Amino acid sequence: MQLGTRWSVGGSAPASLPEVVAYAVQTVEEELVATDVETTGWNWTLTWLEAKPVVTLDDGTEIRYNAQEDSATITQPVEVDTSDYDEEEA
Template identity: 40%
Template sequence: MQLGTRWTSGEKPPAAVPVALHAQIAAVERLLPADQLAHQPTPRWTLTWLEGRPVAELDTGVIVSLDADGQAVVRKDDEDEFA
């Protein structure tokens, strides 16, 4: 069993977050609008595991996960990942 975790965007991901996701997580965080964040709580990431693969979801709906080839993929939660 693999347990998930939560952390605040802008912080170093916890050790439970696979290194394969770190670059894409950082890329997503660089795109967060600073002026919007000043007026709202800082979004947090949630790491879960789906069929043995890590899935990191930001409160904004952005998801970073690994595809079948082990490559990090970024999508929004309203997009079909199989499209």
């Protein structure tokens, strides 16, 4: 059994992460900086699911590791934009 951990955005990721997952975390953080997202107080949460790391950011962004391919998949939350098209016409 592996225990998870939390760390701040911009902090050092746990050394136990596969290199490709640590790179994915870095990529997400670079995108946040490039788009001027305020991340003060945001944290990453590392949990282990079936001995594979799952990393979740406070905004809902999730990074999952595929051991067979040694790859990481980043899934970002979808912002719902309610517009006039979503409303029924009277």
